[in-house]
Amino acid sequence: xxxxxxxxxxxxxxxxxxxxxxxxxxxxxxxxxxxxxxxxxxxxxxxxxxxxxxxxxxxxxxxxxxxxxxxxxxxxxxxxxxxxxxxxxxxxxxxxxxxxxxxxxxxxxxxxxxxxxxxxxxxxxxxxxxxxxxxxxxxxxxxxxxxxxxxxxxxxxxxxxxxxxxxxxxxxxxxxxxxxxxxxxxxxxxxxxxxxxxxxxxxxxxxxxxxxxxxxxxxxxxxxxxxxxxxxxxxxxxxxxxxxxxxxxxxxxxxxxxxxxxxxxxxxxxxxxxxxxxxxxxxxxxxxxxxxxxxxxxxxxxxxxxxxxxxxxxxxxxxxxxxxxxxxxxxxxxxxx
Amino acid sequence: xxxxxxxxxxxxxxxxxxxxxxxxxxxxxxxxxxxxxxxxxxxxxxxxxxxxxxxxxxxxxxxxxxxxxxxxxxxxxxxxxxxxxxxxxxxxxxxxxxxxxxxxxxxxxxxxxxxxxxxxxxxxxxxxxxxxxxxxxxxxxxxxxxxxxxxxxxxxxxxxxxxxxxxxxxxxxxxxxxxxxxxxxxxxxxxxxxxxxxxxxxxxxxxxxxxxxxxxxxxxxxxxxxxxxxxxxxxxxxxxxxxxxxxxxxxxxxxxxxxxxxxxxxxxxxxxxxxxxxxxxxxxxxxxxxxxxxxxxxxxxxxxxxxxxxxxxxxxxxxxxxxxxxxxxxxxxxxxx
DNA sequence: CCCCATATGCTCAAAATAAGTATAAGTGTC
DNA sequence: GACACTTATACTTATTTTGAGCATATGGGG
Numbered sequence: 017x018x019x020x021x022x023x024x025x026x027x028x029x030x031x032x033x034x035x036x037x038x039x040x041x042x043x044x045x046x047x048x049x050x051x052x053x054x055x056x057x058x059x060x061x062x063x064x065x066x067x068x069x070x071x072x073x074x075x076x077x078x079x080x081x082x083x084x085x086x087x088x089x090x091x092x093x094x095x096x097x098x099x100x101x102x103x104x105x106x107x108x109x110x111x112x113x114x115x116x117x118x119x120x121x122x123x124x125x126x127x128x129x130x131x132x133x134x135x136x137x138x139x140x141x142x143x144x145x146x147x148x149x150x151x152x153x154x155x156x157x158x159x160x161x162x163x164x165x166x167x168x169x170x171x172x173x174x175x176x177x178x179x180x181x182x183x184x185x186x187x188x189x190x191x192x193x194x195x196x197x198x199x200x201x202x203x204x205x206x207x208x209x210x211x212x213x214x215x216x217x218x219x220x221x222x223x224x225x226x227x228x229x230x231x232x233x234x235x236x237x238x239x240x241x242x243x244x245x246x247x248x249x250x251x252x253x254x255x256x257x258x259x260x261x262x263x264x265x266x267x268x269x270x271x272x273x274x275x276x277x278x279x280x281x282x283x284x285x286x287x288x289x290x291x292x293x294x295x296x297x298x299x300x301x302x303x304x305x306x307x308x309x310x311x312x313x314x315x316x317x318x319x320x321x322x323x324x325x326x327x328x329x330x331x332x333x334x335x336x337x338x339x340x341x342x343x344x345x346x347x348x349x350x351x352x353x
Numbered sequence: 354x355x356x357x358x359x360x361x362x363x364x365x366x367x368x369x370x371x372x373x374x375x376x377x378x379x380x381x382x383x384x385x386x387x388x389x390x391x392x393x394x395x396x397x398x399x400x401x402x403x404x405x406x407x408x409x410x411x412x413x414x415x416x417x418x419x420x421x422x423x424x425x426x427x428x429x430x431x432x433x434x435x436x437x438x439x440x441x442x443x444x445x446x447x448x449x450x451x452x453x454x455x456x457x458x459x460x461x462x463x464x465x466x467x468x469x470x471x472x473x474x475x476x477x478x479x480x481x482x483x484x485x486x487x488x489x490x491x492x493x494x495x496x497x498x499x500x501x502x503x504x505x506x507x508x509x510x511x512x513x514x515x516x517x518x519x520x521x522x523x524x525x526x527x528x529x530x531x532x533x534x535x536x537x538x539x540x541x542x543x544x545x546x547x548x549x550x551x552x553x554x555x556x557x558x559x560x561x562x563x564x565x566x567x568x569x570x571x572x573x574x575x576x577x578x579x580x581x582x583x584x585x586x587x588x589x590x591x592x593x594x595x596x597x598x599x600x601x602x603x604x605x606x607x608x609x610x611x612x613x614x615x616x617x618x619x620x621x622x623x624x625x626x627x628x629x630x631x632x633x634x635x636x637x638x639x640x641x642x643x644x645x646x647x648x649x650x651x652x653x654x655x656x657x658x659x660x661x662x663x664x665x666x667x668x669x670x671x672x673x674x675x676x677x678x679x680x681x682x683x684x685x686x687x688x689x690x
Numbered sequence: 691c692c693c694c695a696t697a698t699g700c701t702c703a704a705a706a707t708a709a710g711t712a713t714a715a716g717t718g719t720c
Numbered sequence: 721g722a723c724a725c726t727t728a729t730a731c732t733t734a735t736t737t738t739g740a741g742c743a744t745a746t747g748g749g750g
Contacts, residue, residue, distance in 0.1 A: 032411045032412065033370065033372050033409075033411050035370055035372070035459065072370075072443070074369045074370050074456070074457030075369065077445075078444065078445045078446075079443065079444045079445070080441070080443045080444075101440060101441065103438060104417070104438065104441040104461050106409070106416065106417045106461070107415065107416045107417075108414075108415045108416070109415075119411070120411035122372065124441050124443075189673075189674060192674055193673055193674055198674055198675075199674065199675055200674065200675060200676065200677055201677070203677055203678075280728085281728085281729090282727080282728075297708070297709070297710090298728090298729095299709085299710080299729080299730085299731090300707075300708065300709080302728085302729075303729095303730090304706095304707090317716095319716075319717090321716080321726080321727055321728075322716090322717075322725095322726055322727065323715080323716060323717075323725080323726035323727025323728065324714065324715040324716045324717090324726075324727050324728045324729080325715075325716055325727090325728080326727075326728055326729090327728080327729090336526075336530055337526060337529055337530055337535055337536065337537065338535075338536055338537060339537065340537055340538070340540055340685050340686040341540075341685060345706095345707085347707090347708090348677050348678060617697085618697085618698090619696080619697075634739070634740070634741095635697090635698095636698080636699085636700090636740085636741080637738075637739065637740080639697090639698075639699095640699090640700095641737095641738095654747095656747075656748090658695080658696055658697075658747085659694095659695055659696065659747090659748080660694080660695035660696025660697065660746080660747060660748080661695075661696050661697045661698080661745065661746040661747045661748095662696090662697080662746070662747055663696075663697055663698090664697080664698085682737095682738085684738090684739090
């Protein structure tokens with residue numbers, strides 16, 4: 017057991033590690049969930065869009081979150097609302113085409129939400145609809161066709177392409193669980209699990225060296241529909257963020273972090289559906305949101321609905337003192353079972 | 354927006370940061386949840402027990418989790434089952450008595466579970482019941498008396514000791530939410546929130562410089578019942594781990610990571626209660642565990658019960674392919690509301 | 691055989707959920 | 721101004737899930 021004191025704690029770590037703070041800054045605008053990406057543009061392997069990041073200043077920043085807020089404000093002018101540490105990404109070869117050598121890059125990933133209104137576009141970056149990165153995650157209009165037509169057959173091929181039958185079985189089971197092919201339906205929260213499986217199966221561009229990947233048997237062509245690739249492992253970081261947010265909206269009122277101060281219940285529903293990637297039952301949604309005390313009427317109405325004017329609501333802050341897990345009720349699963 | 358390439362990503366970070374991997378290794382034995390601590394002994398400020406940690410080797414370790422497993426096995430001989438990254442702790446002055454200077458210590462914290470049987474005691478370390486660190490977290494036999502008698506009055510005093518009324522209100526609300534003083538009951542998952550509040554209020558030894566802390570008004574004496582202090586911010590890391598585990602057992606079958614391969618339902622219940630810190634309704638527990646397909650009978654019985662012999666069960670691995678969120682049903686709240 | 695302890699099976703009311711039907715209140719068309 | 725159309729909102733109903741308790745089973749010890 018290591019009982020060494022602080023003075024000899026430094027191992028190889030202190031000279032060969034580079035630490036930065038990466039941010040998945042998300043919002044919902046025009047009913048679409050979006051993340052802020054830098055240099056989203058051409059999309060060829062050399063200049064893929066990437067997450068914004070900033071240095072961590074061990075001298076200046078009292079906490080890492082403080083450091084993050086500092087450089088985000090400096091660089092983008094955005095005011096972050098909800099901020100939460102996601103995960104620390106430190107796998108070697110985070111860029112699979114990179115070679116060894118040089119200091120090991122470590123990113124402490126954060127997820128942050130900003131309000132639609134404040135979601136201006138900082139120079140050199142853009143708000144990208146996150147379902148362009150993960151087309152299979154958008155179930156708002158039903159099961160995505162590309163899932164059944166592209167992903168599922170390729171995943172099955174990958175599983176069956178395993179050498180021994182044990183690996184085969186394990187791959188099948190993982191695919192079943194992650195994508196809900198078996199008895200169980202689609203679990204919206206398992207975003208990372210699905211992305212990692214696709215990565216392993218060589219179905220997303222990041223895992224391919226040159227658009228193709230050797231799966232042990234055949235070369236599978238990376239299908240162009242498998243979403244926008246990002247720099248290094250950044251798409252993986254976004255997947256982690258989406259999964260976290262989808263879980264979080266259920267028991268914390270984070271959805272209001274992307275809403276304007278007043279909104280209609282249908283707007284709230286749209287935003288929730290955008291994050292959750294799943295359609296919601298309108299009447300039940302409003303009943304629950306109201307009966308749980310998440311919102312209160314402002315007294316005004318919106319006539320921009322096209323039909324009967326909708327009452328405007330605001331977030332009712334007091335709910336956090338009344339409800340154990342104040343969040344919007346979105347069912348965990350849809351589909352089979 | 355920072356668009357710099359990898360080569361100039363290194364900021365001030367690469368020379369003045371020390372990265373290590375800390376582990377909250379937990380188990381349940383004799384119906385008590387425990388964490389592995391190094392040098393648990395005298396308990397005076399200079400030699401407080403601490404979490405085991407190890408270096409991260411940027412040259413050798415492909416992933417941080419791999420690095421963690423490596424040194425844990427090397428140092429302790431334990432075989433880790435469930436391992437999950439917790440949080441990366443990088444606040445300055447993680448040791449409040451420390452001064453500035455030297456490289457900034459950053460710990461990537463992990464939580465791991467080991468099986469009771471394998472929970473031998475590595476030299477120089479011991480399995481400490483985690484409720485000795487957090488006496489207020491153990492509600493298995495009802496609301497802890499020290500909560501009402503010690504913590505609550507001191508927290509209220511701290512809140513009311515704030516200068517302006519806004520701070521006062523905010524402190525009261527935070528205490529209400531974290532400890533469930535108001536309408537809402539005790540939310541077992543908010544372990545970290547509670548610890549941080551106690552820390553801010555100067556009620557745990559780590560936040561005191563010399564056993565007393567200046568709260569802006571009076572000096573509040575740190576009560577000896579407020580739990581075993583650990584080295585630096587390690588108790589905070591354990592609090593994070595407990596909160597995470599309590600949440601996790603609800604939707605992932607991690608509880609089985611601490612169980613032997615065969616067990617009675619009551620043993621399973623005891624282990625669940627140990628982690629969750631809350632008593633469970635026996636009949637309902639077994640009904641749910643069985644009807645969700647989490648376990649299956651082994652065919653054997655245990656006569657060590659003292660009464661009617663209990664059937665032995667084993668974890669039914671297939672449940673992960675059948676159930677959306679396979680975990681033990683423990684209610685989120687207890688008490689008021 | 692009776693008592694005690696624990697295990698296990700079953701009932702029942704209350705609460706939460708899911709999915710619908712019905713009605714209200716605007717806009718635009720003719 | 722009647723009518724179609726749109727969206728908002730209220731209410732109903734069946735089903736499932738929970739929470740809590742009662743009853744019975746099955747061992748050991750006197």
